[in-house]
Amino acid sequence: MGILATSIIQSSSTTTAIVVTMVAAGAVPMEVAIPMVMGANIGTSVTNTLASLGHAGKDNEFKRAITAATVHDYFNLFAVIILLPIELIFHPIQHSAQWLSNALYGNVLPNPEEADFLGIITDPVVEAIGPKGLLGNLPGSNVVVGAVTILLGVVMIFLAVRWLGKILQLIVVGRAKKLLEKSIGGNPMVAMGAGAAVTVAAQSSSVTTSVMIPFAGSGALTPRQIYPMTLGANVGTTVTTIIAAMAVTGGGGEAALTIAFVHLLFNVFGIAIIYGIPFLRPIPLRCAELLAEVAAQRKYIAIAWVLGVFIILPTAMIFAKVVFF
Secondary structure, three states: OHHHHHHHHOOHHHHHHHHHHHHHOOOOOHHHHHHHHHHHHHHOOHHHHHHHHHHOOOHHHHHHHHHHHHHHHHHHHHHHHHHHHHHHHHOHHHHHHHHHHHHHEOOOEOOOOOOOHHHHHHHHHHHHHOOOOHHHHOOOOHHHHHHHHHHHHHHHHHHHHHHHHHHHHHHHHHHHHHHHHHHOOOOHHHHHHHHHHHHHHHOOHHHHHHOOHHHHHHOOOOHHHHHHHHHHHHHHOHHHHHHHHHOOOOOOHHHHHHHHHHHHHHHHHHHHHHHOOOOOOHHHHHHHHHHHHHHHHOHHHHHHHHHHHHHHHHHHHHHHHHHHO
16 A cells, blocks of 8 residues: 555655554554555655656666666665564564654653644644534534545645645755765765755655666766665655654654654664665665666566556555455
8 A cells, every 4th residue: 555655646755644644543553554654665766767767768878777766666675575574573663663752752852732833833724624613514424524534634734745845845956966966976874864864855755866867877876876875865754754743642642653763763774684784785786787687678677667566566465455355
């Protein structure tokens, strides 16, 4: 579900923000939300993969571009393949996130019930539009009113994240591009930090990673140089989730913060394992290079990759879950 939703709306920030609100409301249990967040991490890489298809006219250029794009795909896929089974059995990410949430909620991070600054702004709108206001006048049962309220809330989250991202992109993308150009060719840790910083500023890992694809295609930067930057972008995009969690009031606030930290820790653990262990580090890059070799000769392979990984696979998994489980 996380892969498909993020692939369609092109924003893992939106997907995870919605998951946060669903967890806070008790609509989705933590055990279900965690795989959704992991799936969102995979889905977010579809944008830069699509961006690489714009270089399909020139084989060598396309090979470099799609390598730089799909190294992000492969890293996220391998992170899920490694960490999801471990999480389902031993729950290390959930336990770590709960520990962080317990330690920080109401201490280092403000308790929204005690310092509900956002509530001062949003409460009048909720009262006017919500079940006690405009929506309460709808015909039908409380179930209908509740369903419409949830749907409206999801739409508003989507629009808010989209608008925030667009505004921030207008402000910072030019500067961000210069920062990435200066930092990405040097130390991998610096590139990783730059990727995280730019993504936090732009509120979009898709922007951070996609802006590098033309540089890869032209040969100005190599996929190996871009690789650590994409990992930093993975971490940077989790900030939106944490901000969304901090805006949650009521009894679900701590659960919301926990799933937000799950998103953060999943990416941190993935980097620590795959990029931190020397013999695992080159595997995503090598897989991306192999795919690029084939796709450069047979362009339909690239299309099949996008459709297969981001549309067909998650749809089949959802169908199997509904029909057989």
